Amino acid sequence: MNHFCSIKDIENIKSLIEDAQKLQANPWAFKNIGLQKTLLLLFYNSSLRTHLSTEIAAQRLGLSVITKNMSTAWNIELKEGAVMDQQNAEHIKDAAGVVGSYADLLAVRAFPSLKDKSIDYSEPIINAYQKYAGIPLLNLESGARHPLQALADMISIESLKKKSKPKVVLSWAPHPKVLPQSVANSFAAFNNAMDYDVHVCHPEGYALDVEFVKDAKIHHNQEEAFKDADFIYAKNWSSTEQYGTNNFNDKDWMIDEEKMALTNDGKFMHCLPVRRNVVVSDKVIDSKNSITQIQAANRIIAAQIVLKKILENG
Numbered sequence: 001m002n003h004f005c006s007i008k009d010i011e012n013i014k015s016l017i018e019d020a021q022k023l024q025a026n027p028w029a030f031k032n033i034g035l036q037k038t039l040l041l042l043f044y045n046s047s048l049r050t051h052l053s054t055e056i057a058a059q060r061l062g063l064s065v066i067t068k069n070m071s072t073a074w075n076i077e078l079k080e081g082a083v084m085d086q087q088n089a090e091h092i093k094d095a096a097g098v099v100g101s102y103a104d105l106l107a108v109r110a111f112p113s114l115k116d117k118s119i120d121y122s123e124p125i126i127n128a129y130q131k132y133a134g135i136p137l138l139n140l141e142s143g144a145r146h147p148l149q150a151l152a153d154m155i156s157i158e159s160l161k162k163k164s165k166p167k168v169v170l171s172w173a174p175h176p177k178v179l180p181q182s183v184a185n186s187f188a189a190f191n192n193a194m195d196y197d198v199h200v201c202h203p204e205g206y207a208l209d210v211e212f213v214k215d216a217k218i219h220h221n222q223e224e225a226f227k228d229a230d231f232i233y234a235k236n237w238s239s240t241e242q243y244g245t246n247n248f249n250d251k252d253w254m255i256d257e258e259k260m261a262l263t264n265d266g267k268f269m270h271c272l273p274v275r276r277n278v279v280v281s282d283k284v285i286d287s288k289n290s291i292t293q294i295q296a297a298n299r300i301i302a303a304q305i306v307l308k309k310i311l312e313n314g
């Protein structure tokens, strides 16, 4: 593996998950593989799980880690050929070249602006770092993707599924803020790659890009979608028809015990952080069927197997 920016960087997802499960049984087995190498994490946005799990994963491989909050760096210019006489003090070409000379591996979180879908989906920050840093790059959540989260989610489903092709439902849920489509996109794409029975449920106007959902079954009614589901994954994402907006008034979409009762004793999933009693009721997220803490714990092994594969590639 050279980079981990999207599902396209994975050669065989099933064998990657098997390797992750083996590593999970003996997480310090490769504690010297990253010695004398540095992983640099750049965060343009807040994080709890991604930051900590990636640092822990790196430590277990012997890597040195430096984490930089980019809100304390110079304002970055992205535009090719820009006349930089305004607020932006450093071009991303220069910044990427510098960090590429300081580290052996780079990982970047850069959320979308949620103003223009085509700009967000072109992932200008991630792509510029990949182009100009000249070292392996991990995507820690970008304009359209969150592949480390999705890999952790697949590891979680694989460890808990009771049938080879579980019914997995990705359901839109309300939220007071407008959120990226990244988690939902990657979750759908990874489910399709796993060949699960994939269903996506959302209000009209919130369709995800076909690149990610492919031929998943689409529902606009949660009760219908939840019937006999083995896994329910709740997530808010921005409207697509009115990109950058969010119909928070649609509180009927919150996931509660009544809806979960329609499932096949289904597990409840969410990537966290979650707005309790907005996205999901306390009773559901605190129930024995909630696996949100397992997903969060699996963020470590997801990051660790990806870092290990990149290090092995030299």
Ligand code: CP
Pocket: 046, 047, 048, 049, 050, 051, 141, 149, 271, 272, 273
């Ligand atoms: N799920 C996730 O990416 O969490 P953080 O935003 O806290 O990293």
